[in-house]
Amino acid sequence: MTQVGTVTFPEYSEVRCLMMPYIQGDPDSIPDDYAAYRSIVESTYLTRGDVGFLTIDESPVRKGVPHRGARATFGRALHTEAGRRPTGQFGWGGSGWGSATNVFLDRDVRVLLANNLSGSCALWDVEHEDTSYDGDIGNQADLYPYEDAVLMQAGEVHRIGILTPHESLPVQADFDRQFLRIVGSGVHGREPYFTVNPLMRAA
Secondary structure, eight states, rough: EEEEEEEEOOOOOEEEEEEEEEETTTTGGGGGGGGGGHHHHOOSSSSSEEEEEEEEEEEEETTTTTOTTTOSSSSOOEEEEEOOOTTOEEEEEESSSOOOEEEEEOOEEEEEEEETTSSSEEEEESOOOOOOOTTTGGGGGGGGGGGGGGOOTTEEEEEETTTOEEEOOOOSEEEEEEEEEOSSOOOOEOOOOOOOOOTTTTT
């Protein structure tokens, strides 16, 4: 886990895309719907020229609730980016052991995270190998006390791995939160909910 820079978020507009493929470092590879993020895309990337996957989530969050905590089943929205499969691979999709996996990720995939609200995301500078099928590790929250965490500040860009524990935290007041995630190359397959990029012919 490393802080690799900062970004300035555009004016809030409730724009949203999920794992949309694009060319890292190339602002012209994202559609006009996300034009406000082109300067960020140009300056913020893992490997310029490689395919990446862009998530932008601008949405209101209410006091006492984590922005991205819906997946939590153990009280804390503590998770890794990918879940371990019975084969030892890491993936997304399916609802449990034995279910179909739609997306596999290489072990060395890296991820960039940023948001516009200080203290709304905690990171731990370790890798949690024994993760769950869906990446939810809230049942092991005692391993990750907040005093050992790095609390992301507004605009900071952090690079993590797919097994880096991180947590969306309850916010202190109602807020229009902007979340940015860039997943690097090494993603195989797609989920039906991934945003289609009409500028990427094969994606």
